Amino acid sequence: MKRLIRESAAIVEVELIKLVRDPTEIISRAVQPVLWLVVFGQVLAQVRGIHTGQLSYLAFITPGILAQSVLFSAIFYGIAVIWERDLGVVHKLLVSPARRTSLVFGKAVAAGFRGLVQAVVIYLIALAMHVSLRLDPLAIFAVLASVMLGSGIFATFSLIIACIVKTRERFMGIGQLLTMPMFFASNAIYPLDIMPGWLRVVAQINPLTYLIDALRGLMISGGESVHGYAVDFSVMLAVFVALLSVAVRLYPTLAE
Amino acid sequence: MNTAASDKFAIRTSALTRRFGNLTAADAIELRIPYGEIFGLLGANGAGKSTLIKMLTTLLSPTSGSAEVGGFDIIKSPGEVRRRIGYVSQLVSADGALTGYENLRLSAKLYGLPATERGERIAGALEFMGLADTAHRLVKTYSGGMIRRLELAQAMLHRPAILFLDEPTIGLDPVARRLVWDRLLNLRHDYGMTVLITTHDMEEAETLSDELAILHAGRISVVGKPAELRAGLGAEATMDDVFIHYAGGLIHESGTFSEVARNRRTAQRLG
Numbered sequence: 001m002k003r004l005i006r007e008s009a010a011i012v013e014v015e016l017i018k019l020v021r022d023p024t025e026i027i028s029r030a031v032q033p034v035l036w037l038v039v040f041g042q043v044l045a046q047v048r049g050i051h052t053g054q055l056s057y058l059a060f061i062t063p064g065i066l067a068q069s070v071l072f073s074a075i076f077y078g079i080a081v082i083w084e085r086d087l088g089v090v091h092k093l094l095v096s097p098a099r100r101t102s103l104v105f106g107k108a109v110a111a112g113f114r115g116l117v118q119a120v121v122i123y124l125i126a127l128a129m130h131v132s133l134r135l136d137p138l139a140i141f142a143v144l145a146s147v148m149l150g151s152g153i154f155a156t157f158s159l160i161i162a163c164i165v166k167t168r169e170r171f172m173g174i175g176q177l178l179t180m181p182m183f184f185a186s187n188a189i190y191p192l193d194i195m196p197g198w199l200r201v202v203a204q205i206n207p208l209t210y211l212i213d214a215l216r217g218l219m220i221s222g223g224e225s226v227h228g229y230a231v232d233f234s235v236m237l238a239v240f241v242a243l244l245s246v247a248v249r250l251y252p253t254l255a256e
Numbered sequence: 257m258n259t260a261a262s263d264k265f266a267i268r269t270s271a272l273t274r275r276f277g278n279l280t281a282a283d284a285i286e287l288r289i290p291y292g293e294i295f296g297l298l299g300a301n302g303a304g305k306s307t308l309i310k311m312l313t314t315l316l317s318p319t320s321g322s323a324e325v326g327g328f329d330i331i332k333s334p335g336e337v338r339r340r341i342g343y344v345s346q347l348v349s350a351d352g353a354l355t356g357y358e359n360l361r362l363s364a365k366l367y368g369l370p371a372t373e374r375g376e377r378i379a380g381a382l383e384f385m386g387l388a389d390t391a392h393r394l395v396k397t398y399s400g401g402m403i404r405r406l407e408l409a410q411a412m413l414h415r416p417a418i419l420f421l422d423e424p425t426i427g428l429d430p431v432a433r434r435l436v437w438d439r440l441l442n443l444r445h446d447y448g449m450t451v452l453i454t455t456h457d458m459e460e461a462e463t464l465s466d467e468l469a470i471l472h473a474g475r476i477s478v479v480g481k482p483a484e485l486r487a488g489l490g491a492e493a494t495m496d497d498v499f500i501h502y503a504g505g506l507i508h509e510s511g512t513f514s515e516v517a518r519n520r521r522t523a524q525r526l527g
Contacts, residue, residue: 003368010365018353088347092410095313096366097338255315 004105007098011106016113026114029073030121036065037125040189050190054222062126062133063215063223064188067208069118070147074111074154075179078162078171081107085166085254094255104159104247108240111155112148119147132221142218149236150211156243163250187212192226210235263327266291266418266450267312271321274307281307283474284321289452289467291417294444296465296482297454300503303471305454306346309422312452313343326417339367342411346422346454349407352396356387356406359395360413367414381409384446385439401432408439412449419443421453425460433457437464458495470502477502 019026037058044050045057052060084090093103126133134140158175165171185199186208192200203209214232217225225232267289274282282304289295299305310316312325314334323330326340350359360381364374382388385405395403404424411419421440425433437460443449455461461468462482469479478485485498 006368007366010362013365014351014354014358014362017358018351021353086347087351088345088349089351091315091345091347092343092349092363093366094315095338095341095343096363097335097368098366252315256310 004099004102007102008106008109010098011103012110012113015107015110019110019114019117023117026073026117029069029118032072033065033069033118033122034125036068037062037122037129041065041129044189050194052191055220056131058129059131059220059223060191060216061189062122062131063219064186064212066119066122066147066215066219067150067186067212068183068188069122070115070150070211071154071182071208072179073114073118074151075158076175077107077111077155078158078160078175079168081159081162081254082166082168082171085162090251091255094252100248100251101244104156104244104251107159108152108156108244109148112151115147115151116144119144134219134221134223139218143215146211146214146218146233146236149233149240150208153207153211153236153240153243156240156247159247160243160250163247163253166254182206182208187216187226207236207239263324264290265324266293267295267323267325267452269312269321269323272308272311272318272323273320274304274311274316275319280474282311282318285476287469287476287479289450291450292444292448293466294440294451294453294464296461296468297452297471298456298458298461298468298499298503299454299471303503304474305471306422307474308471309343309420309452309454313341313420314338339414340417342414342416342419342449344404344407344411344419344421344424346426348403350395350398350403350410352394355392355394356382356398356402356409357391359406360391360410363410363413369414377413381413384412384442385409386435399432400428401435404428404432404436405439408436408443412443412447415447416449418450418452421451423454423456425455425457433460440464458499462495470499472502472504477504 041058041061044061048057050057081090094100123133161174162171165174185202186206187203188208192203192209195203210227210232213225213227214229214236216223217229265288267287269285269287272282272285273280285308297305297308307316311318312323312330314330314337317331325337328336328340330337354362357378360378361374364378369377379388382391385408387402387405387409390398390402395406398406408424425436428436440451440453441464444451453464465482467479467481468485470477480488482495486493486495489497489501
């Protein structure tokens, strides 16, 4: 366990150094949630066409937009992995005695830290737009933990895709293909109970739904988790562990 | 140094084979490389050099046959093999977004060097490779020769028994190439490392190698000392003649599209 932490921390450290040194990507990714909340959220809030219970529409979609930012940021993490493969960095990592689990877990945690930046951005926008947020430390800590876990899930999923397709061109196509359906087949911008039956089934097996459900309860005053936090976190942890075990098996194939 | 085996051979392969579909990239390779030797592996693009190195460094599983590196089986004990080897890929594997020092610190951590020793080892490796003054510059500002020396520093940091170098001087100018050669010879002299080096450069092969093998179409055509191989073809024979005789043609006529593209990318990044 100590070894796993030490090796993963080494991977996280270099990823964070690179992130701090060149935050362009993170800053550019912050533009999208601004548009969703400020434009889409405000316009739809005027329509009042979607019943969101006691929450305002803007409050309802704020956790959804945070989850979307996490998804969109993490799902393209595989591009960086393919880039590292083309540069030979992956070969260097895989020839080291570091465990494959540490290398993949380190990448997932590093993606989690990127997700935290998105969370800070969304909090700031939401506060500026007078969304009623839960600001107690425990709730904020739980939100950040959820974001880390969600980022880890989608970054690991992305790494698996990268291991399968192995080229940036193919990855871009698949990445685009996955993100929007995952977003729309979730409870991000409308509740599950207004979805048609078939879409509700898809949403129930979409891990993004559980991330949003947890965030809605933890982030918004008066918000609640429909599934319950135990279910939300159990599902996310189980998906993460399953994806991690697949990624650990596939990651070495990048150097073949 | 990180040695383990009582066996006198650092690398020993037995009928080591790798197939990709119908293509046999490495075909029943038999090699015996003693500890402390610099062993050259020559062959045209696509001859199987990189496939062989990937198998010996545990990056690729063999289809059949076996190999021991540093006294450990590459299939049964890949972790033990990895502890005992250093590797410089044909690709440029140093991270340009990090400084030289940060690249080395990452290697030190992944190889499990104790925190108390890391600073000293890194400083020693930087000094040895002539990079002490530029350690805190981003690698993307390094010259091609400096990048290769940094990669050598990363590969030697944990004092491996065996170094694998896959075309380490590709894309370097003659001065930078000479500097890399000097460091390699020093590594062998100072630390007794065994070095397996692949190259297309006949001068490099002759200058560095105690012994070399020429691969052709996945098979070993010949193994011997450079001088003996030349003598075998006549008094006037050069290493180019040896290569052409045993590799089945001119180097420049071979290679797939992706191999040529990869080599050019590497040369471009180092140039």
